[in-house]
Amino acid sequence: MRIDIVERLDELSAEGPGADSESDSRPGTGSSSSPALSSEVILHLAFEGGQEGIPGLNVEPTPSAAALGRTSLLYGAPGQRHAAIVGLGSAHALNAERLRRAAGSAARAVGREGYKAAAVDLGPAVDGLGAEVGVQAWLEGWMLGSYRFDAYKKETGRKSAVSSLRLLVDPSIRDAAIEWVKKAQHRAESTxxxxxxxxxxxxxxxxxxxxxxxxxxxxxxxxxxxxxxxxxxxxxxxxxxxxxxxxxxxxxxxxxxxxxxxxxxxxxxxxxxxxxxxxxxxxxxxxxxxxxxxxxxxxxxxxxxxxxxxxxxxxxxxxxxxxxxxxxxxxxxxxxxxxxxxxxxxxxxxxxxxxxxxxxxxxxxxxxxxxxxxxxxxxxxxxxxxxxxxxxxxxxxxxxxxxxxxxxxxxxxxxxxxxxxxxxxxxxxxxxxxxxxxxxxxxxxxxxxxxxxxxxxxxxxxxxxxxxxxxxxxxxxxxxxxxxxxxxxxxxxxxxxxxxxxxxxxx
The missing domain is CATH 3.40.630.10 (Zn peptidases)
Known part of the structure; x- marks a missing residue:
């Protein structure tokens, strides 16, 4: 899997996908009516009880969408970037393990929908846990959650696996984040x-x-x-x-x-x-x-x-x-x-x-x-x-x-x-x-x-x-x-x- 550290994600369309296009993509459910897919989905992390909404989207996550481990896909009009809300549960309860779980569930959810690439703004996680813990926990959970042992299956049962992930970080920690990514990769690969x-x-x-x-x-x-x-x-x-x-x-x-x-x-x-x-x-x-x-x-x-x-x-x-x-x-x-x-x-x-x-x-x-x-x-x-x-x-x-x-x-x-x-x-x-x-x-x-x-x-x-x-x-x-x-x-x-x-x- 290719991992890139970026300082800025391309913005979503100003109008953005609407709340009525929300699709439950928790593991085991999945959408049966996905439109033609964008090559990349932008992941937005959300806490339960958040009142300010999500920058770049004209929707406010519902309490259920912000539940820990839930990933909700938002489909825009043709040509618009696709987005997803990843629930982190309560901000007060956030720790590295809960972030790993959310990342793992999100990786499978977007993989089932056929996306080849994903990008995530880790701001909320970094704010709650610190930059090093947040970056490592997210990537570790994402890689481990993407794992599947299907070497002996003619059909894997998956449309695809996400092969590229971009992590948005503050420019001041970019060099350090590269090392944190390497550490997370070692941990996931050995596991x-x-x-x-x-x-x-x-x-x-x-x-x-x-x-x-x-x-x-x-x-x-x-x-x-x-x-x-x-x-x-x-x-x-x-x-x-x-x-x-x-x-x-x-x-x-x-x-x-x-x-x-x-x-x-x-x-x-x-x-x-x-x-x-x-x-x-x-x-x-x-x-x-x-x-x-x-x-x-x-x-x-x-x-x-x-x-x-x-x-x-x-x-x-x-x-x-x-x-x-x-x-x-x-x-x-x-x-x-x-x-x-x-x-x-x-x-x-x-x-x-x-x-x-x-x-x-x-x-x-x-x-x-x-x-x-x-x-x-x-x-x-x-x-x-x-x-x-x-x-x-x-x-x-x-x-x-x-x-x-x-x-x-x-x-x-x-x-x-x-x-x-x-x-x-x-x-x-x-x-x-x-x-x-x-x-x-x-x-x-x-x-x-x-x-x-x-x-x-x-x-x-x-x-x-x-x-x-x-x-x-x-x-x-x-x-x-x-x-x-x-x-x-x-x-x-x-x-x-x-x-x-x-x-x-x-x-």
């Missing part, structure tokens, strides 16, 4: 990378393919050092969780190690991601009418890779190791069986009570490896349990661990939109992981609090001198429908959250 990988079907995105994609993505970044552990390397490092989980598959497991040490003077922080390219449950086979969503079980891996991609391409001064445990979990003649024992290098033995609780088995490998590398702080992120959604719904992930990390992640999430909520680690509940013949069971003996029990399991693989946090994103990895800047399918959750957190602690 869309995570979406792309996670959305791919299982017959395409195999464990080998994911490893190849990661290697290719970072090949042009000399500051990122990539190492892949496979086969004998996994065995030599005692990564027995990966080896056990993948026994039933024809695809080989791997652990991908990405090191980005642009500032090695800082303590090493490790990001650990679960990369289960398809989770059929192993011998505890999942059942259901449509199991296509099992491909999203690599959401944590995509978040970690996307975060490192964002940090490296932004030139952030950090010291980070990204560790991605890659496998698939399918039944087969040699598959891991319930009751099996997995031995780990820290001396712990684990009874496999349920092969569909495989994520924690491979994360344990990566957590131990992070400590071998000397990580002072570790954050793991995974689509680990369905129960986190029962507790928090579909928009907020759970986070456990060191209170200073969880609180900082919560604050970062409120700003970037990848929201998390701190959850408890209750020591007494460790008895729920008791095994009769091993140190731990990989499944809780209770049908309640599964997400908390999984976090307690992972904690057993982290030394007491290491700061650690665990994010369960099973409920936020995908959007069931288009909403704001999220589009149906993988959300790319965690990319911006992790990158923002790492830059925050550096500051």
């Amino acid at each position: 869309m990378l995570a979406r792309d990988w996670c959305n791919e079907p299982a017959n395409v995105m195999t464990p080998e393919r994911l490893v190849d994609e990661i290697q290719q993505r970072f090949a042009d970044l000399p500051d990122v050092h990539v190492r892949v552990y496979r086969g004998n390397d996994l065995a030599a490092h005692g990564m027995n969780g990966l080896l056990a989980v993948s026994q039933g598959s024809r695809h080989a497991p791997a652990l991908v190690e990405l090191i980005y040490a642009s500032d090695p003077s800082q303590p090493l922080v490790a990001l650990v991601g679960k990369g289960m390219t398809f989770d059929m449950g192993g011998m505890n086979v999942k059942t259901g009418r449509d199991l296509s969503e099992a491909r999203f079980d690599m959401g944590g891996a995509c978040a970690v890779a996307g975060a490192l991609d964002l940090l490296a391409r932004s030139g952030a001064a950090v010291n980070v190791a990204a560790l991605i445990a890659v496998a698939d979990n399918v039944p087969g003649s040699g598959a891991l069986l319930p009751s099996s024992i997995v031995r780990y290098p820290n001396g712990l033995t684990v009874q496999v009570g349920n092969t569909d609780a495989e994520g924690r088995l491979i994360l344990a490998d990566a957590l131990l490896h992070a400590q071998r590398l000397g990580a002072a702080e570790i954050m793991d992120i995974a689509t680990l349990t369905g129960s986190v959604g029962h507790a928090l719904g579909l928009r907020v992930a759970g986070v456990w661990g060191d209170l200073s990390i969880t609180e900082a992640l919560r604050d970062c999430g409120e700003t970037c939109g990848d929201r998390v909520w701190p959850m408890p680690l209750i020591d007494d509940d460790e008895e729920l992981l008791r095994s009769d013949y091993a140190d731990l069971n990989n499944i809780s003996s209770s049908s309640y609090g599964g997400a908390c029990a999984a976090a307690l399991f992972l904690r057993r693989f982290v030394g007491e001198d290491v700061r650690w946090a665990h994010i369960d994103m099973a409920n936020t990895v995908q959007a069931p429908s288009d909403r704001g800047y999220e589009t149906v399918g993988a959300t790319g959750f965690g990319v911006r959250l992790l990158a923002d957190y790492l830059q925050r602690i550096r500051a």
Whole structure:
């Protein structure tokens, strides 16, 4: 997408389109009677309760037109420029996240109408949020809201996607705005990378393919050092969780190690991601009418890779190791069986009570490896349990661990939109992981609090001198429908959250 910074937009016709030509273009509706289209639509931002009208238009937005996330197209006479009103809701409630949502909805609305180009006066947003926040939030939301995974469709279902966007800014901030645009583009592109990988079907995105994609993505970044552990390397490092989980598959497991040490003077922080390219449950086979969503079980891996991609391409001064445990979990003649024992290098033995609780088995490998590398702080992120959604719904992930990390992640999430909520680690509940013949069971003996029990399991693989946090994103990895800047399918959750957190602690 081409992005241009301009100091002046061509004015609309003096007469302008009338209010009676308003067409509701919220996502899911769309106009069925659009006139011949202008090549560009001018977007005007509007707040609820605004009394002064919109410069350049002879209409005043109705309260419904100014509602957050609503985009109303105004069609002029032949030859006149087309316009749209983008609702921002209450001026007092405006923040970066609400602006991102409005931009994402607007991008899809005008794209559905077939416009090739759009221009927007960000004045109202800049006035409310500040220039840097306003420019970045709008563009980030616009790009993410324009995203669509339709590579395998003969017909995309869209008339077009907007390929050019002009941003009107004050001349005094033009040079700075160019840098803000670059930053927003990096953030959106790394998030869309995570979406792309996670959305791919299982017959395409195999464990080998994911490893190849990661290697290719970072090949042009000399500051990122990539190492892949496979086969004998996994065995030599005692990564027995990966080896056990993948026994039933024809695809080989791997652990991908990405090191980005642009500032090695800082303590090493490790990001650990679960990369289960398809989770059929192993011998505890999942059942259901449509199991296509099992491909999203690599959401944590995509978040970690996307975060490192964002940090490296932004030139952030950090010291980070990204560790991605890659496998698939399918039944087969040699598959891991319930009751099996997995031995780990820290001396712990684990009874496999349920092969569909495989994520924690491979994360344990990566957590131990992070400590071998000397990580002072570790954050793991995974689509680990369905129960986190029962507790928090579909928009907020759970986070456990060191209170200073969880609180900082919560604050970062409120700003970037990848929201998390701190959850408890209750020591007494460790008895729920008791095994009769091993140190731990990989499944809780209770049908309640599964997400908390999984976090307690992972904690057993982290030394007491290491700061650690665990994010369960099973409920936020995908959007069931288009909403704001999220589009149906993988959300790319965690990319911006992790990158923002790492830059925050550096500051």
